[in-house]
Amino acid sequence: MKAFSNPVPDVRVSRLIIKHYLKDLEDAVISDVIVVGGGPSGLVCAHTLAGWGYKVTVLDRRLAPGGGIWGGSMGFNKVILQKDVAGILDEFRVPYIEDEGALVVPSVALASGLILAAASHPNIKLFNLITVVDLHATGDRISGVVANSSAIELQKLHVDPMVLTARAVLDATGHEAVLVNLYCNRVGVSVTREHFMNAEKGEEDVVANTQMLAPGLFVAGMAANNVGGGCRMGPIFGGMLLSGKKAADLIREYIG
Numbered sequence: 001m002k003a004f005s006n007p008v009p010d011v012r013v014s015r016l017i018i019k020h021y022l023k024d025l026e027d028a029v030i031s032d033v034i035v036v037g038g039g040p041s042g043l044v045c046a047h048t049l050a051g052w053g054y055k056v057t058v059l060d061r062r063l064a065p066g067g068g069i070w071g072g073s074m075g076f077n078k079v080i081l082q083k084d085v086a087g088i089l090d091e092f093r094v095p096y097i098e099d100e101g102a103l104v105v106p107s108v109a110l111a112s113g114l115i116l117a118a119a120s121h122p123n124i125k126l127f128n129l130i131t132v133v134d135l136h137a138t139g140d141r142i143s144g145v146v147a148n149s150s151a152i153e154l155q156k157l158h159v160d161p162m163v164l165t166a167r168a169v170l171d172a173t174g175h176e177a178v179l180v181n182l183y184c185n186r187v188g189v190s191v192t193r194e195h196f197m198n199a200e201k202g203e204e205d206v207v208a209n210t211q212m213l214a215p216g217l218f219v220a221g222m223a224a225n226n227v228g229g230g231c232r233m234g235p236i237f238g239g240m241l242l243s244g245k246k247a248a249d250l251i252r253e254y255i256g
């Protein structure tokens, strides 16, 4: 007695993967919003916009999106959030316990909960292993990104990237603030980089610094504190979630 009554032959496995991946990629050539970086701020922003009906593409250069959540603090796999964001955790079905007036969350549950919600949303195409290397501009408006396979980038192979377009682009690349740097270097704008650690201040800063940096180019999460000189905040994540929400509001206001 065989275990499978519907076996899938090798050629069909390959064909199905190619067919569906390329369909998703072709679909991502024109989006409403491209979110670069699948960390907490980017995933919350993407999921919120998708819930409002926008077509969103999320690009992350790593094998596993989730950014800096996975490892908690010093590898102790818990993260802390303020009670104010309990509703967002509920939205993503992420479990938490309350202790000493704060929320304690298994970091793996937060990372995987945000990823699952984004990756399974019908309005979101989430691609891992794609590295954004440049911005696309139309006049003075940022109108997309230039992306390549992370494997090609890691090997430093001389292979040209590809353009994906959108009405708005979000830099949610964390401490590196990749798109902010690209933009600032190209147009000669200077910004104030992140400051020493202070969790209470940094958490307020990251929300306050979430903004539209240039027409069509938005910045959220730790990248935003690399524009506005905000403090770092260590393993507390409420600010990242609220920053993602604020970025979604700003993008909706911009693209209508």
Ligand code: 48H
Pocket: 036, 037, 038, 039, 040, 041, 042, 059, 060, 061, 062, 064, 065, 066, 067, 068, 069, 130, 131, 132, 133, 172, 173, 174, 175, 176, 178, 197, 220, 221, 222, 223, 232, 233, 234, 235, 236, 237, 240
């Ligand atoms: C595609 C890219 C590229 C690229 C990077 O770092 P993240 O988790 O980002 P945030 O801002 O949502 O969250 C920050 C938080 O994790 C953190 O670091 C905190 C709270 N630090 C406090 C402290 O004191 O240190 O995620 C960014 C994502 C990652 O998954 C990267 O792989 C991805 O962006 N990424 N994706 N193209 N060029 N660069």
